[in-house]
Amino acid sequence: MSRRLYHLVSREGHPAYRGNSGTKIIEVSGVQVGGERPVIIAGPCAVESREQTLQIARAVKEAGADMLRGGAYKPRTSPYEFQGLREKGLEILAEAKEKTGLPIVTEVMDPRLVSLVGQYADVLQIGSRNMQNFPLLVEVGRCNKPILLKRGLCATLEEWLCSAEYIAKEGNTDIILCERGVRTAASGEYDRYTLDLNVIRPLKVKTFLPVIVDPSHSTGAAEMVPYASRAAISCGAHGLIIEVIGEETDRQSIKCDAAQGIRPSTLKKIITSIQV
Amino acid sequence: MSRRLYHLVSREGHPAYRGNSGTKIIEVSGVQVGGERPVIIAGPCAVESREQTLQIARAVKEAGADMLRGGAYKPRTSPYEFQGLREKGLEILAEAKEKTGLPIVTEVMDPRLVSLVGQYADVLQIGSRNMQNFPLLVEVGRCNKPILLKRGLCATLEEWLCSAEYIAKEGNTDIILCERGVRTAASGEYDRYTLDLNVIRPLKVKTFLPVIVDPSHSTGAAEMVPYASRAAISCGAHGLIIEVIGEETDRQSIKCDAAQGIRPSTLKKIITSIQV
Amino acid sequence: MSRRLYHLVSREGHPAYRGNSGTKIIEVSGVQVGGERPVIIAGPCAVESREQTLQIARAVKEAGADMLRGGAYKPRTSPYEFQGLREKGLEILAEAKEKTGLPIVTEVMDPRLVSLVGQYADVLQIGSRNMQNFPLLVEVGRCNKPILLKRGLCATLEEWLCSAEYIAKEGNTDIILCERGVRTAASGEYDRYTLDLNVIRPLKVKTFLPVIVDPSHSTGAAEMVPYASRAAISCGAHGLIIEVIGEETDRQSIKCDAAQGIRPSTLKKIITSIQV
């Protein structure tokens, strides 16, 4: 079946990757995703202010991160929750990049904003809720930036690769897959989602695209992030995307996903512990 | 918590519905959704051709349906599956409406097309995959058409109502909720999704919006549709949205969701059996 | 696959039921399970006292129930929860049967007690947690009483029928299947489990055994029981097993599953509403 549903992103469909275990290396402003060394993307859940973002950017750079993540447009369950600083947030991210040299990963939710977000971002993130937002996938497939495609909350592996195919079909095969936990009957009692590391090996059999893991959303608890991070690398993930809060920041003051952000000092320990 | 996350669509937040069990009646070109009589929306999965659509439209009208459903823009797992006839499909639906008098329910996936689709549709459908496509919700909240908001594949009741709130917050509270099955560990062995009729009563406690059920996607099998339809009405659903194929059509020739479409003669039996 | 894993309980494996839609009618002390008329099994969650049990037994008889249910041995999540009156409970059930004429359905959890419970019960119930307790299945397969086999909390249809086959293989094919809700990502927010009515039609295709539904555990809320009951019958269930509390009993005083028991007056309305 898979041959009909997707082929551009499939290992068997690609002459360079068929029959081997190679991964496409995706270059992001000098950082390689998909190579031997796990890539670390870290930063705040949301860009809340210039000061907060620059401070965290410097801290994650110092801790050893390769790229900066941060949301300017935030997909929030309720319309009354903080929706992000929008274009102002993008400008802050641009300044953070200028100051630290870290490439920027940020989410785009609206096909009408792909061009704008693409002017600031080095990697465009498609969030879980939008994994099957097909007009958005088509639009990012037409921009010339690498795409980070998060797995949907209850997506199958085949559906996920079909979504990647939507992007690839428009000409963009610089796609990084990101496992971020699935919703199950086990979720919610002691974690936010169920981290599904079982998916990594079968993904690598089916596709040559690099796959990273989000230990922050998939656990929902800062205390669990170092464990999930090391486990992800043990399973062959090509990198991690981790939410970080300020070293001294009061967790109560954070506007978004406050429970799961780790401190820069913890990030540093994680990076040290996963070094090959 | 719910008070903070949504209030415009909540029963307790509305002076006319607080403390009672009333439902907002939504008028759709002369058809009432939310009243005593269950409303029946029926038609093809996708508009595949003028002939197929007009034929099915007449047949469902004849069988007793109140509105015509049919997809012009189809959200398909793979980019290589039939994507719909797009604007041409909308024109066919308009003709079907003209010929039968049935109001049209059709899906919109792209915020840039809300205005266009709104010129043809009497009800704009937001599909499961887009339940948390927030820019799209905002856009349909600004049009003056009733919205049919399908539940996401693994959405909680609270998340569903928060998505309705996104629409309501823009000024549009003509929202029809639609249960269409959730993905569970039980799904896929003998059905496509797990029909969750347990959600209807709690929904009615939380909101005054009408709720209908899709027995087609939630079972994925034509043989199960009559049973699921009657069960849904037994649980208090205000209506049904059902996929119908031609009385003589070869199931193999259908481009979309071929296994679940029922025949017009079956539709007629369902409508008879659920009459109060 | 199914041919190898089970055949005694499969429709295609049985000369009398192959190719038709017939159901095996199971006689329980004069009550027929599997016929046209839905059978109603009702009673307390647990036998808590002689007075409570006799009172409810009379009330459900009066309301139109066909059999009395009640637990003497209760499978409870914690060892500190009420475990049932055990043999004393069985004696109370025997008295209730004597006074009302209602056959008794009661659970057995321990293979060493099958013989004892079988002396009192007209139907031996295997609970969800024991659907794959194979030594217990073998033991009840050797007794000459009908068995009510509840579906496991996350059992597939195939696993369920394989468990029935364990019983049938020992010589007992008087097996009543009972859907009682499955645990899913949707469970727990507004219900206790997710009632899976989709399973009924495929079950009937695979097996000739009658299938009933438990609307009490599958919803966990008394308010939802009438709706789930009617929906189950709409889907072709051969009967219902419903938890009932005293008409005036204070819900707080009940030792087991207090939220889901309905009043006898409600039971009467349900029975009236489902009459063919």
Place this chain on the structure above:
Amino acid sequence: MSRRLYHLVSREGHPAYRGNSGTKIIEVSGVQVGGERPVIIAGPCAVESREQTLQIARAVKEAGADMLRGGAYKPRTSPYEFQGLREKGLEILAEAKEKTGLPIVTEVMDPRLVSLVGQYADVLQIGSRNMQNFPLLVEVGRCNKPILLKRGLCATLEEWLCSAEYIAKEGNTDIILCERGVRTAASGEYDRYTLDLNVIRPLKVKTFLPVIVDPSHSTGAAEMVPYASRAAISCGAHGLIIEVIGEETDRQSIKCDAAQGIRPSTLKKIITSIQV
């Protein structure tokens, strides 16, 4: 809530473990479970023959395993699948222990056989399907052997600890918890179950009992076992229980769970890779 439902196995309920992160060390014939060094339990899924068992026992000993696992009584979905060699299997395990010095871990399913199995086993295993087989839990609570309690297929953490409490309440607190994958909507496409490593940290907060992981059943694929093994140790598991097949054995010839057994040479690599 937890205080009422369980306390003997809870960290906060135990003076020696309250407020710290200590683990109870369980001695199994000279092997310590719960200490710094991860314990490795390895062996065949089922004892199929004397030769097969002795060969694998020697191989896992050689590879560095600490204990031998192997099923004499096998819980099989269908009654027509291989049910184990029963007492003959226990005798073979005893011989394997004598020849290798490895303590034996084997499953007991029937409360009537606890005493017999206890004569051969060093650790009695309670399988997933029996996590809430309460008469069995009571019975193993009364024997003086350590118990390996596997998590149920869709058990919550609280239910799991309540089941441990059933054992502890009878006087036996030598309980090893074992995560072995849960059934979710994601299971079955590329794995057998979804390995839930998120549960380990919260378990350690709630209880002082050691927790190990079964990378074989939780993935269902030999290729994934080394990854899941390392990930489990990364998450703080106190050990692993792994299914092993003969170095040269034809996978097709195996009677039980053929796809998931690893070779002894792979086991050796896993043990090397997880050494602290």
